[in-house]
């Protein structure tokens with residue numbers, strides 16, 4: 281059995297709409313992963329246990345998404361040396377600016393790599409995790425290069441509609 285390489289955690293099942301875009305990328309690249317709800321606020325003991333066990337379990341990175349007072353990524357980072365990639369989930373009242381600020385402004389010494397708010401940020405966090413793994417995995421590096429080439433070709437093929445104004 282392949283051991284889990286990337287952990288995906290989120291503060292609530294309401295974050296899944298956003299965070300599933302990270303999981304979709306990991307699936308596309310065939311990365312062994314897990315996804316679950318772990319909240320620093322609502323289940324702090326579970327969050328501590330998850331973070332404390334991460335390195336011993338062989339996780340190479342943890343993608344952590346949360347909205348509002350998004351302390352989850354930072355608190356996980358405080359309890360593990362495994363790299364934490366933070367995804368700000370768009371919140372109901374402040375559109376995720378609160379989430380972004382909560383995640384990005386970590387004190388010196390406890391870094392969280394912070395991505396953009398929402399689905400693109402979730403997908404990019406997963407692509408970043410893939411790029412990290414690809415440093416040690418030539419086959420994965422090839423897949424990533426093919427993905428990027430496809431993206432480039434799609435952008436080159438973009439056309440614009442006629443002026444309608």
Ligand SMILES: Nc1c(C(=O)O)ncn1[C@@H]1O[C@H](COP(=O)(O)O)[C@@H](O)[C@H]1O
Nearest residue numbers: 291292294319320321346347350351352
């Ligand atoms: N920011 C956190 C944490 C945390 O940081 O530990 N736990 C839950 N939440 C966030 O609360 C929002 C609303 O959650 P509900 O929809 O469950 O009320 C979610 O975006 C979640 O990430």
